[in-house]
Amino acid sequence: MPDLFIGLMSGTSMDGVDGVLADFSSGVSVLRHASAPFPDDLRAELMALNTSGPDELHRGWLAGNALMRVYADVTRALLATPGIDIRQVHAIGAHGQTVRHRPRQYDGTGYTIQLAQPALLAEWTGLTVVADFRSRDVAAGGQGAPLAPAFHQAVFSRPGETTGVLNIGGISNLTVLRPDGEVQGFDCGPGNALMDAWTGQHTGKPYDDDGLWAAGGTVLPDLLAAMLSEPYFALKPPKSTGRDLFNQPWFLAHLSKFAAAQPRDVQATLAELTARACAGDAHTHAPGLRRLIVCGGGALNGHLMRRLQALLLDTQVLSSAEAGLPPLQVEAAAFAWLARKCLRGEKLDLQSTTGARGARVLGGIYPA
Structure with a gap:
């Protein structure tokens, strides 16, 4: 039986979204890769939100909505893979867009912000969404990155x-x-x-x-x-x-x-x-x-x-x-893998990577 997950990644290059449909039934097999560029206005807004500016809460929320439209487009492209039934896909692992990253700063815990609206993505795609992978690691004293x-x-x-x-x-x-x-x-x-x-x-x-x-x-x-x-x-x-x-x-x-x-x-x-x-x-x-x-x-x-x-x-x-994995597929595949770990309740021990205090389940689940 296939063990299918979708991974969606938009990184600090801020050029767009890469997505994969991956099968974990025997190792890692990418069945399909899809990508989409950011519209110019969305990219400009995401870049601007990396620094302080007026009305950031309002702008950030709307940018998250717009980002999910691109995520949903890539998801639909992946689901068009011949022979794939949406009911076979367990979840989407959605990274979101990092706009601030300040772990351990200010109050000793700090924060990391990845703009995303996982509830909206679940609503638009009809799939369970796993997101917000970094926050638990930061809460456990870690850097929240890298997770791959x-x-x-x-x-x-x-x-x-x-x-x-x-x-x-x-x-x-x-x-x-x-x-x-x-x-x-x-x-x-x-x-x-x-x-x-x-x-x-x-x-x-x-x-x-x-x-x-x-x-x-x-x-x-x-x-x-x-x-x-x-x-x-x-x-x-x-x-x-x-x-x-x-x-x-x-x-x-x-x-x-x-x-x-x-x-x-x-x-x-x-x-x-x-x-x-x-x-x-x-x-x-x-x-x-x-x-x-x-x-x-x-x-x-x-x-x-x-x-x-x-x-x-x-x-x-x-x-x-x-x-074995093309360069633009690796990070998206990683977040499909992380979504699978989260759904299975499997803890990741990232002490030697992020400095977190111990193994934690990473990600928040938004059911279909």
């Missing part, structure tokens, strides 16, 4: 071998799968977010296709050194970050000291920032790393992949497609 390392272990680990899984979305995060079964995961720093914003500003394109623009530039060593001096990079795991820190104001504050810099050279430097941050964490926290499996949009950036390989000479750097 447990899934990475289930899919990508090899006995007796240290394997890394590097997700490069808007923010980059690294999972270290050790030979003894220990799992560690944390956010490295910027992924595509700063590169995409700079590309859009100077070329009008949403991203640097295959990293070709960056590949033709020259890295600015003083700008790179200034950005790498950010204290976050020196923090020990568990640690997590987002657009709260690595945003345009942060970047422009550094760039303001290099007013004569050419845009293409700046892009080359931003790509190098992502590569150095990720490779540096791999060197520090994954000694003996044999394979680095890269997923997320960054895996489609040929220049970035080549820079990672050059910085990690003794490690095979490969796309997750070569390990």
Whole structure:
């Protein structure tokens, strides 16, 4: 019998929604992948809600409603898979859109906000929805992120071998799968977010296709050194970050000291920032790393992949497609898997990843 779940992911790149229909009856098998871009006005509003502004509660709620329309569209596309009956699908795992991430701050607990209206999604799709995966981890003293390392272990680990899984979305995060079964995961720093914003500003394109623009530039060593001096990079795991820190104001504050810099050279430097941050964490926290499996949009950036390989000479750097899951399906599949864990009441022990006090069931259930 099939064991079907849908996973929906919209990450810090804020470019749209990726969804998968996954069968867990024998390992993990993605039966269908679908995606949809954000309408321009929704993307602009989600970006704006990353910083304080007027009437945020009202705007955030309406943005959550609009986001669920895109989620519902992707769900309908997935349910159009030939031979699939909606009654066979147990639930949707819906990540929502992170607009603030401040764990352990202010009062010792802090918070993380993923805009979503899971009740509305359940109403529109007729399916049970599991959402709000991060809040329980934060309540238990954790960072609330990253959550995917447990899934990475289930899919990508090899006995007796240290394997890394590097997700490069808007923010980059690294999972270290050790030979003894220990799992560690944390956010490295910027992924595509700063590169995409700079590309859009100077070329009008949403991203640097295959990293070709960056590949033709020259890295600015003083700008790179200034950005790498950010204290976050020196923090020990568990640690997590987002657009709260690595945003345009942060970047422009550094760039303001290099007013004569050419845009293409700046892009080359931003790509190098992502590569150095990720490779540096791999060197520090994954000694003996044999394979680095890269997923997320960054895996489609040929220049970035080549820079990672050059910085990690003794490690095979490969796309997750070569390990069984295409790069844009991994995170969505992870949230389908997390939804399944929640419905089954299975606790996840993320102490070594998020720093939570112990194993917890993650997610809130909204029945069909």
